[in-house]
Amino acid sequence: MTEKPVLWLPRRVSDATVERACRDYEVILNDDDTPGTPDEIIAMSAKVDAMMPCHSEHFSADVVSRLDPRLKIVANHSVGVDHCDLQALAAKGIVVTNTPDVLSDATAELAMLLMLGAARHAVRGDRLMRTGAWDSWSPSFMVGKQVTGARLGIVGMGRVGRAFAEKARGFDMDIHYFNRTRLSPYQELGATYHESIESLLPVADFLSLHCPATSDTTNLINAERMAAMRDGAILVNTARGALVDEDALLQAIKSEKLAAAGLDCFKTEPGGNPKFADHENIFMLPHIGSATTKTRDAMGFRALDNLDAFFAGKKPRDLL
Template identity: 85%
Template sequence: MAEKPVLWLPRRVSDATVARARRDYEVILNEADTPGTADEIILMSASVDAMMPCHSEHFTAEVVSRLDPRLKIVANHSVGVDHCDLPALSAKGIAVTNTPDVLSDATAELAMLLMLGAARHAVRGDRLMRTGEWDSWSPSFMVGTQVTGARLGIVGMGRVGQAFAAKARGFDMEVHYFNRTRLSPDQENGAIYHESIDSLLPLAEFLSLHCPATPETVDLMNAERIAALPDGAVLVNSARGALVNENALLHAIETRKLAAAGLDCFKTEPGGNPNFATHENIFMLPHIGSATSKTRDAMGFRALDNLDAFFAGKTPRDLL
């Protein structure tokens, strides 16, 4: 009987994923569930045939240059692959896959939570209730921004962006979007296409980011672009922290250019930006867009599907 491929799981993925992995592979599981360091990745590459990392494991060009030839595939437990130097891995002959499709709805749900929470003062309201400080009411108390019927701008109309647009239509929002390529009419479903982000921004009472982090999109929302939004706009980012210039965002919050922001990702992760914490109109979550049981199982199974195909001599569905 042929020996099973050896698979390293540097993070504690779902129980269902671990059980299936152990059925078909010799699994080395990091029970401590701590991010794999560069040294650990390099060391483990001499002992395993495959790895299933998350975005917390960084395959930089320097790390990749020191990987052992035994490692044949990096099957990411994530959609984003900005933690991987893809050209370096390709040059090394290491296959790379990701897990698209399966987390779109969960992430779109979280983006909706961020938008609503930011618009309706969820942080301040929760604090008032938990501390017992709610002792008055008036017509001017806790007045937020109404979502229903507002103009929504979406930057990046991929799977998550389309799922978010579908949910926003339930609030009768007027959906505008910027994407590298225009969608087909059936995918647009009435959304209004903009050939440039510059024509989209002045219309976006709410702006939600759903594009990947690339060299071209780092600090996509800088001071100039934030200034182009309508006064009192709400900015939502459930994609990648690299997309937003955090100093520019803080300035816009402090000057009330932005009414609020909803953020699930930050330049520094874990940890976030401590300067945001003093502003109750910044509603924050710790990068949990895909964190539902259903989605975590689906992500793990999609990564294993890619591994199964690779070791069966087939092309993985999500080969990058």
């Protein structure tokens, strides 16, 4: 009887994923559900044939250089792979996959929540209700920014960006976007293409980020680009915290250059930026863009599909 490959799950994934994984693999679970440290990753590489990490496990060049030859594949339970040094892993002969497609709608839904919440003073309103401080009303009370009919700028028209655009059309938003390449008319659906982010910024009432974190996109939205945005615009980020210069964002909020921001990701995770908490017009969530039961099951199954293909001697669908 052929022995099952040994798989390490460093984080607690969905019950359905664990059940399927245990059926087809010898699984090592991390019952504490704490991020795998570099030392743990290195030690575990001598015990397993495969790993299914999340973005909380970091495969730096140093970590990869110390991995045991037994480890053959890193099947990420995420779309983003900025936690992996892909060049170092490739040089080591370790296959890397991710889980695209399946979380686009869930993340786009959260971007819509952040956009609406930031525009309509959700943080302040919730505080007033929970503390019993709502004791008056007037026509000037809690006046926010209307989403319907506004111009939406999208940076990055990949799967999530397109899913967000589709949902925004339900609010009759005028879609503008910047992408490395222009979409086909079929995918564009009437959206206005901008060849540079600089031409997009001045026209967007709302700016939503949906591009990956790379060396080229670190601090993509910096002080200079915030200055180029429309006065009173709102910034939404459900992609990666590295895209935004957080000091510049704080200054733009304090100066009222930006009316608000909706953020699901931060430079420091977990934890976020404690300075943001002083501003009720920064609506924050703890990086939960894909956190629905349906999506987490789909992510786990997509990662397992990649593992199944690899160990069957086939090319994984999401090979990077």
